[in-house]
Amino acid sequence: xxxxxxxxxxxxxxxxxxxxxxxxxxxxxxxxxxxxxxxxxxxxxxxxxxxxxxxxxxxxxxxxxxxxxxxxxxxxxxxxxxxxxxxxxxxxxxxxxxxxxxxxxxxxxxxxxxxxxxxxxxxxxxxxxxxxxxxxxxxxxxxxxxxxxxxxxxxxxxxxxxxxxxxxxxxxxxxxxxxxxxxxxxxxxxxxxxxxxxxxxxxxxxxxxxxxxxxxxxxxxxxxxxxxxxxxxxxxxxxxxxxxxxxxxxxxxxxxxxxxxxxxxxxxxxxxxxxxxxxxxxxxxxxxxxxxxxxxxxxxxxxxxxxxxxxxxxxxxxxxxxxxxxxxxxxxxxxxxxxxxxxxxxxxxxxxxxxxxxxxxxxxxxxxxxxxxxxxxxxxxxxxxxxxxxxxxxxxxxxxxxxxxxxxxxxxxxxxxxxxxxxxxxxxxxxxxxxxxxxxxxxxxxxxxxxxxxxxxxxxxxxxxxxxxxxxxxxxxxxxxxxxxxxxxxxxxxxxxxxxxxxxxxxxxxxxxxxxxxxxxxxxxxxxxxxxxxxxxxxxxxxxxxxxxxxxxxxxxxxxxxxxxxxxxxxxxxxxxxxxxxxxxxxxxxxxxxxxxxxxxxxxxxxxxxxxxx
Amino acid sequence: xxxxxxxxxxxxxxxxxxxxxxxxxxxxxxxxxxxxxxxxxxxxxxxxxxxxxxxxxxxxxxxxxxxxxxxxxxxxxxxxxxxxxxxxxxxxxxxxxxxxxxxxxxxxxxxxxxxxxxxxxxxxxxxxxxxxxxxxxxxxxxxxxxxxxxxxxxxxxxxxxxxxxxxxxxxxxxxxxxxxxxxxxxxxxxxxxxxxxxxxxxxxxxxxxxxxxxxxxxxxxxxxxxxxxxxxxxxxxxxxxxxxxxxxxxxxxxxxxxxxxxxxxxxxxxxxxxxxxxxxxxxxxxxxxxxxxxxxxxxxxxxxxxxxxxxxxxxxxxxxxxxxxxxxxxxxxxxxxxxxxxxxxxxxxxxxxxxxxxxxx
Numbered sequence: 001x002x003x004x005x006x007x008x009x010x011x012x013x014x015x016x017x018x019x020x021x022x023x024x025x026x027x028x029x030x031x032x033x034x035x036x037x038x039x040x041x042x043x044x045x046x047x048x049x050x051x052x053x054x055x056x057x058x059x060x061x062x063x064x065x066x067x068x069x070x071x072x073x074x075x076x077x078x079x080x081x082x083x084x085x086x087x088x089x090x091x092x093x094x095x096x097x098x099x100x101x102x103x104x105x106x107x108x109x110x111x112x113x114x115x116x117x118x119x120x121x122x123x124x125x126x127x128x129x130x131x132x133x134x135x136x137x138x139x140x141x142x143x144x145x146x147x148x149x150x151x152x153x154x155x156x157x158x159x160x161x162x163x164x165x166x167x168x169x170x171x172x173x174x175x176x177x178x179x180x181x182x183x184x185x186x187x188x189x190x191x192x193x194x195x196x197x198x199x200x201x202x203x204x205x206x207x208x209x210x211x212x213x214x215x216x217x218x219x220x221x222x223x224x225x226x227x228x229x230x231x232x233x234x235x236x237x238x239x240x241x242x243x244x245x246x247x248x249x250x251x252x253x254x255x256x257x258x259x260x261x262x263x264x265x266x267x268x269x270x271x272x273x274x275x276x277x278x279x280x281x282x283x284x285x286x287x288x289x290x291x292x293x294x295x296x297x298x299x300x301x302x303x304x305x306x307x308x309x310x311x312x313x314x315x316x317x318x319x320x321x322x323x324x325x326x327x328x329x330x331x332x333x334x335x336x337x338x339x340x341x342x343x344x345x346x347x348x349x350x351x352x353x354x355x356x357x358x359x360x361x362x363x364x365x366x367x368x369x370x371x372x373x374x375x376x377x378x379x380x381x382x383x384x385x386x387x388x389x390x391x392x393x394x395x396x397x398x399x400x401x402x403x404x405x406x407x408x409x410x411x412x413x414x415x416x417x418x419x420x421x422x423x424x425x426x427x428x429x430x431x432x433x434x435x436x437x438x439x440x441x442x443x444x445x446x447x448x449x450x451x452x453x454x455x456x457x458x459x460x461x462x463x464x465x466x467x468x469x470x471x472x473x474x475x476x477x478x479x480x481x482x483x484x485x486x487x488x489x490x491x492x493x494x495x496x497x498x499x500x501x502x503x504x505x506x507x508x509x510x511x512x513x514x515x516x517x518x519x520x521x522x523x524x525x526x527x528x529x530x531x532x533x534x535x536x537x538x539x540x541x542x543x544x545x546x547x548x549x550x551x552x553x554x555x556x557x558x559x560x561x562x563x564x565x566x567x568x569x570x571x572x573x574x575x576x577x578x579x580x581x582x583x584x585x586x587x588x589x590x591x592x593x594x595x596x597x598x599x600x601x602x603x604x605x606x607x608x609x610x611x612x613x614x
Numbered sequence: 615x616x617x618x619x620x621x622x623x624x625x626x627x628x629x630x631x632x633x634x635x636x637x638x639x640x641x642x643x644x645x646x647x648x649x650x651x652x653x654x655x656x657x658x659x660x661x662x663x664x665x666x667x668x669x670x671x672x673x674x675x676x677x678x679x680x681x682x683x684x685x686x687x688x689x690x691x692x693x694x695x696x697x698x699x700x701x702x703x704x705x706x707x708x709x710x711x712x713x714x715x716x717x718x719x720x721x722x723x724x725x726x727x728x729x730x731x732x733x734x735x736x737x738x739x740x741x742x743x744x745x746x747x748x749x750x751x752x753x754x755x756x757x758x759x760x761x762x763x764x765x766x767x768x769x770x771x772x773x774x775x776x777x778x779x780x781x782x783x784x785x786x787x788x789x790x791x792x793x794x795x796x797x798x799x800x801x802x803x804x805x806x807x808x809x810x811x812x813x814x815x816x817x818x819x820x821x822x823x824x825x826x827x828x829x830x831x832x833x834x835x836x837x838x839x840x841x842x843x844x845x846x847x848x849x850x851x852x853x854x855x856x857x858x859x860x861x862x863x864x865x866x867x868x869x870x871x872x873x874x875x876x877x878x879x880x881x882x883x884x885x886x887x888x889x890x891x892x893x894x895x896x897x898x899x900x901x902x903x904x905x906x907x908x909x910x911x912x913x914x915x916x917x918x919x920x921x922x923x924x925x926x927x928x929x930x931x932x933x934x935x936x937x938x939x940x941x942x943x944x945x946x947x948x949x950x951x952x953x954x955x956x957x958x959x960x961x962x963x964x965x966x967x968x969x970x971x972x973x974x975x
Binding site: 003004006007010011013014274277278281576579580583584586587589590591592593594595596598 | 651652653654655656657658661665666669688691692693694695798799801802803812813814815
């Protein structure tokens, strides 16, 4: 038990600063006081009863030595407190209760002060006795009182005082004296009300036969139980013979000890002391556990209120940040894969378009024009006009094709996700024409036109067949095919144009075709320049937009991370604060619990009252 | 003069630390700890050995001894949570002690009590024979050359008996370094808790080493490969070098951990041949750096620059296939061991000894 006290004390000392901080000094001081008492191990047992019930004799029998004077004719007239001391010592207190005088007296003069009616005796109200007695060594303190019916108001006052201060009360009755109303009232109104644990001792059993003793004990039990209003089984009662025990003390005859029944008293006393101490410790343990819980609970609540960092949100921001950073790096770094790829893509498109134009230019200037000139319609009077119309149709088709090609290529770039639809490029239409000038010889126009009609039909048929096989034949080829058909038709109609006429037309259109193609190339170059300029502008704008987005993302991420860090720090801090308290709670909750259930419940009598509550 | 006589016993012959059943060592070890925690019956009386034997018997925890799996279960039932583990090292032991936890270990009693060559031969031919449980109370590192493990041994009845660390380790290894430790620190009144800091949950310094620094050693230890004897020969394990380094630091706290590791041949446990094969490219890079700049960039020689253990794993895979084909699994174990060791070095930025690499270059 002493070990339990040390354990409780250590835990109490651990939480004491926190309790003080919470303004619980009073509760702490109360429990500390109780713990100090428990650690001392002192248990005060009050022996009280009517006059001449054998209280002093009982104490002498219990201790095995004659401490309290006993005599048939005289009574105890002072309260005696008997406890362990290395040497026998008596201090008497006399005079006024509020201003007592203490005086050590020789041990052999005790009877001069504790019994009788002399002046000294009437003055003495308390004797503090220390004895080197083994039975007192475990902290037992016996308090002998004068009879409850005494006239000295100081004795009544002291007895009443000790009733509430002592831990166990033995109420002494005499087997030969029926319980008086005074005794019943005293038990009901004083002992039962104020004492923490109590038992009734029926003394002087040696003066009756055992059946009678049993009957008196049972009667006493019933009377007191009825008086209090509880069941008789809840009354602790033992019948003893102090006389037989004193005989045993003198002659050590075992039979006398058994007959005296003092072993039951000692057992009861031992049990009551054990339970008294246990109740003390349990109260202290429960107090500490309650306080520990009250310290843990708010911290636990705080812990549950800490928001868990939004990992998904942080991850999302990190991913976005990574993407944005990559975009910035791609855009800002001239040698980034993106920039190199973009430049290459634009260069490739440009090269394709220019190459295409160059090819078409050669076709126009050589094969295309030559084939047109072979057409009989070209040989007519207005053959040059017809050739001009055919060439313009072809140039128009070529222009449209180039524009479409550029638009399609630019769209591939403008729809890149990184540009975020900010780049809107509209390729300007362009159309370049050739002009028919006046020839030196006139040919009737209506004849040329009429003779060309069947050939035109052949031209369209050829066009259709070519279209079927090539699928994607260009407008230029189609135009040339139609023209060739027309030329065949004219060829069959003979003789209209001379070789010079043809040369004149060729000389007229060749330079014009070159000029038109060159102009077309210039337009293409301009479109690419415009596109590149616009693209650079949009990319610059996008860099700024992404930088702003990046700053916002970094800021959001920083905030999230800081919050997460704060949360984690707070969580760690709280867990760090809770863990030792929980460990202490675990330690305190282990105490006196019999976790393996080896203790019988019969050995745990209940307190008579709630007097030990703090 | 008071003298008691009972059953032929004269005076006080009772030894609290001595088990009275032939096979109640684990129960008694738990009793020691339960008594330290103040576990008692409802009247405040500590449980006796008989009480606990009876309890264990009726709960299937005792049948001609206690199975290692059941060690700690009485304590758990009594409200003291605890954890069992195997494969522990002296760092784990020290770490648990520094957290105020109480520890039961499994040992080969003959090896512990006798510690002679005969027992070593017995292990060699008959295998490990762990047969005993006892409580480790502490470690005495006051003489770094002669570290001692202090135990309460219900088998011998010894209280605070000190054994040389090596002898204890030999006996402990027979149980695969089994340990059952409490999850909570012992109470203030328990033995050895005077310097325990209940607010932090550990003692402030471990053998003179600041706790945080001690934990660095523990963390490295946690990631070291398990003990292994290749070809049935006893090969020194890096944890021994690690512990020697710890003792050096405990003697002189200003010594850097990595310097202490170097002085205690920690790097010798890394196979430089294997390592340089894996580090070929990194080593060459360092060499090129030397040529270009005139300065050796040691970063290129660090484990951390291996990049990943993928190459090692590949190397290991090739070797293990080769060795497995002739039935020699030691090689596979060896490469696994090296892989784990190098991983640990990577994790804790432990530098390899550059001298190993110079030879290769």
